[in-house]
Amino acid sequence: MTAPPTILQLTPLNPDFRDDPHALYRRLREAHPVYRDEMAGSTIVTRYKLARETLNDRTMLRGPDKVDPPGPFTQRLVENFERDPETGELRSFSILLMDEPHHSRVRPPIAKALYARAAKCKPLVDAIVDEKLDAVSAKGGFDVLSEFAIPIPIDVIGAILGVDIGRRAEFRDWSEGVIQVLNPFRTAEQSAYLERSGEAIRAYFEAQIAARRAHPQDDLITDVVQLQAEGADLRDAEIVSNLIGLLVGGNLTTSDLIGNGIYALLTHPSERAKLKADPSLINQAVEEVLRYDGPVDITARVTPRDMEIGGCPLKARQSVISLLRAANHDPEAFDDPDRFNITRKPVPHIAFGGGSHICIGAPLARIEAQAAILRLFQRFPDLRLARPDGKPERRTLPFFNGLQRLDVLI
Numbered sequence: 001m002t003a004p005p006t007i008l009q010l011t012p013l014n015p016d017f018r019d020d021p022h023a024l025y026r027r028l029r030e031a032h033p034v035y036r037d038e039m040a041g042s043t044i045v046t047r048y049k050l051a052r053e054t055l056n057d058r059t060m061l062r063g064p065d066k067v068d069p070p071g072p073f074t075q076r077l078v079e080n081f082e083r084d085p086e087t088g089e090l091r092s093f094s095i096l097l098m099d100e101p102h103h104s105r106v107r108p109p110i111a112k113a114l115y116a117r118a119a120k121c122k123p124l125v126d127a128i129v130d131e132k133l134d135a136v137s138a139k140g141g142f143d144v145l146s147e148f149a150i151p152i153p154i155d156v157i158g159a160i161l162g163v164d165i166g167r168r169a170e171f172r173d174w175s176e177g178v179i180q181v182l183n184p185f186r187t188a189e190q191s192a193y194l195e196r197s198g199e200a201i202r203a204y205f206e207a208q209i210a211a212r213r214a215h216p217q218d219d220l221i222t223d224v225v226q227l228q229a230e231g232a233d234l235r236d237a238e239i240v241s242n243l244i245g246l247l248v249g250g251n252l253t254t255s256d257l258i259g260n261g262i263y264a265l266l267t268h269p270s271e272r273a274k275l276k277a278d279p280s281l282i283n284q285a286v287e288e289v290l291r292y293d294g295p296v297d298i299t300a301r302v303t304p305r306d307m308e309i310g311g312c313p314l315k316a317r318q319s320v321i322s323l324l325r326a327a328n329h330d331p332e333a334f335d336d337p338d339r340f341n342i343t344r345k346p347v348p349h350i351a352f353g354g355g356s357h358i359c360i361g362a363p364l365a366r367i368e369a370q371a372a373i374l375r376l377f378q379r380f381p382d383l384r385l386a387r388p389d390g391k392p393e394r395r396t397l398p399f400f401n402g403l404q405r406l407d408v409l410i
Ligand code: HEM
Pocket: 055, 095, 096, 097, 098, 107, 157, 245, 246, 247, 249, 250, 251, 253, 254, 257, 294, 295, 296, 298, 299, 300, 351, 352, 353, 354, 355, 356, 357, 358, 359, 360, 361, 362, 364, 365
């Protein structure tokens, strides 16, 4: 390969990428371990070792507002920052794009509340999964996404947060709107969708917080409001932004993981047979799905000082994007990396990112995906693709990797 592809070509908007992302990723790892992309205004890292080191380096910055001079991608993210009512600073209230001194103040109470709820949610998750299985069991077949992989994470995070699950269709719709914040290629229409959804979801959580202060419940919104009352240094706007982050983050990516996992097992009978013979392999199976076909393509950092990545000199305040799925198929880290093998020697994948920003929802996503995938194959041992010769339709949201639809027969 001479010139590397632009970042736009590394999205499902490019049919070649959509058909075979790993052909492109392979060529990039071989010819361009670290390269500059002007369209993103970022340096792109494609190999496992460098990507992992970059993500785990806690001196790296996160906020797109730190990039100087600003790039086209990072500017689009900064457009949605809010003004701190106390300091007047324009900043992210969500931990996803937050730097110090705020990140280590805001993330721990949110993490404490979420981890405590996740640690005891297995019975809830099993019940939700079984309810979806019961609903499809009388049919001859169904769409795995709309009837199984999509509703499960919404119902789970909805129950954990304590929101009205009767409004799940709205939550999904708002999530699809809000996630556009991470789509630098969004159209005017998608920007309007983002704005509309952001306003609706914000108003919803503001009302929920007020309601929990008046009438505490057994749910995560109450936990966070109580942590604040007991002294956790959280602004109300930060609580709202991060509850939105949990609802949205807890939803699209986990659906994609469940869908991708079911598809991988349906198309790899030897791996499915291993899982059938030994259901305790489900943990490893889900880790292998995260590595082999993970839901998130990229995550970014900003250089805090002049430094080198893979021998490439970078000035301070440059954006650096790690290609998670390219890294997770690096033959220097994983034997036979394009093979789906649920019993491979464990090597940590970076599907959840790393370092201080590593995904806060990883424990919950794992519990959900393990329960959903295992129970589906146990309930329907003859589960098969409705169209074994065709490829399933994929979602087209840039930097997210999942299926739009997956028809199966039971
Ligand atoms: C399979 C499912 C999921 C995948 C693949 C995934 C992936 C990621 C990735 C790649 C990051 C960026 C990490 C970094 O920059 O190092 C992230 C951050 C985050 N995720 Fe997830 N995620 C998943 C599920 C969830 C769930 C279930 C939740 C919430 C319940 C969630 C909430 C978040 C939040 C709040 C952050 C920001 C953390 C921070 O910056 O401190 N995610 N996730």
